[in-house]
Amino acid sequence: MNAHPVVTGLGVVAPNGLGLEEYWAATLEGRSAIGRITRFDPSDYPSRLAGEIGAFSAREHLPSRLLPQTDRMTQLALVSADWSLQDAGIDPGELPDYAAGVITAGHSGGFEFGQNELKALWSKGGRYVSAYQSFAWFYAVNSGQISIRHGLRGPSSVVISDQAGGLDALAQARRQVRKGTSLVVAGAVDASICSWGWVAQLASGRLATGDDVERAYLPFDSDARGHVPGEGGALLVVEDAEHARARGAGKVYGQLAGHAATMDPRPGSGRAPGIERAIEGALRDAGVSPAEVDVVFADAAAIPELDRAEAEAITKTFGPHAVPVTAPKTMTGRLYSGAAPLDVAAALLSIRDGVIPPTIGTSRADRYDIDLVVGTPRPAPVRTALVLARGHGGFNSALVVRAVGR
Template identity: 65%
Template structure:
């Protein structure tokens, strides 16, 4: 019998809400966190909008010793992991340090920290570069800092697959649980909202140049013309079901039931995109049929060709209009490695509360094959949800979450 991996705690920092309850309330109300960037002046850049995490002051949560060592991204990840552990009623000091692991995802590492130290190098010289630059920029830094903070010395790692990496991290966490680890902290939190980070994102050619927050990011809409970047994400506490029951923790949010991944073929190869294969693999891993899925949390690239490819995959698996589809990331922007874990958190809350959150601003559907939940939440008996994510470079990932019973 395969080990059941359950989610017992969730920590969230999102552009439309700091903390799980605030995020979920805002999401169900259709409240957007997309606005003109404030972390730096975006004048002169083609992209001026972003989903920034407003109201987050790391100094209120972390020691003054830790702040100089960490990028903004890592500070958010540490606070999210603290929240997730509290939510799961876990005190790491009470557990065997080797029974706890950490697996996070990253798309870019600590760009803001890196930019600051490069500026110091160029303008002041090498003696003015922080020694912490050696790791603060690194893809694995969130995993390392979380594990150090909580004394977690079990199996750990980092997955780098852009937007898809967040689901891959949850799948890797499930592998560790199946191999005997009791608790794994997993998910993703990203932030690259600095000039260097923005320029790197612009190279994809997929960022929206719109200046109106309510029309800049319109997935599956006739007017779709790119996406808005964002920051934040979610950290999930995953446990073996038997270990969670043994310690008498809270009722789990749900089960990580299935996962699948694929790669797209080379451009102009004439071969089909790989998203359908990832979805089929996830359903097979969960041992369910497409009919068992109540809602799909879409990747929602916001670019016409990519939106069409996603609609192709979903209609091929579920049939035209065969499943409810939603994209609450229209309220946050695309959060890279943090986006899919945040969607997974929303999917688990949909199961808990029997409601599908809305896709906001999309009003002129470009594809009538999708049953897109628009503007207002839809009440539904949600037992099983599919989360879909695609990363720049051809990464595809799909995750099935379901109710515990």
């Protein structure tokens, strides 16, 4: 129980790749999925670009019983969980009861499902609202549906801290495994590219406007002016290291070695943002020195003051231009809770393949003293990676993943 929990399965549903290897190949090629929204007519909105998952047909992957009761984000999450368990070589039916749980993060719940039911309510009346609206919109629904589908009745929950939640869910899975749960399906998938969801996102004031696909989402660029949202994410099998060894797990991608979460101080307090404390805390928890970190996957907000806070925190911890920094989410848009688990998957594949995926589109502004990996992937031995995520309202989270053994 002393060893760090390990990741033995990865299930990825990303705008630029459905499935782990498809995503990874696209990411190393720098292939972006950001484009004009097709899921609804965005003409009348100031922001019209998104990272959509194009070719996904839920009925090809899921039983018909689940379709009328699930939002798109849940359908994507269920498929991601299936793939993660398959990748891990886990047959959930063979696990003892309560040995495995599900911990996801959620940003907005099942928005599109709720939008359709609200439409039915207003246009036709209450008798036309689906009985499944009772849970299909709910933040915890992905955890619940994955749990039911696979009979995973161990510790299960949902974490809500916007984009930081994707890491916080993995940290909660790590805690539960350390307390004795054999494995947890953990991570997040979000998808709310529908007109109602869009209006809610616009309210943040952080969405990039306009139609220029190449220049819309530019973290750490002097032209940074907001982000492009996307849909998708990743679910991981987080497993007790001894359990993985005993069953002869085929793949051990790496270990969840350290985590910390902080809150920003009250606006106007004059105190420093919390991201640096999160980084320090995660490194301390992992027992890792800054010099041992081979790559940082940035939160990459593309809001100038947030980019500055992140770049300064990295520079203070590691020194100027001392560690490669990357943001492959420039190819997918920000996936809210789904973003960080996808970054963790990318970090683990960086460890596997010895290559750092690129940030695309951005030209690093001179004022940021970070070694941003731009344009093309950079071959490099990677044993330790730091993944950062921040959520609207002051959430900061940092997770250290490390190669196992050798």
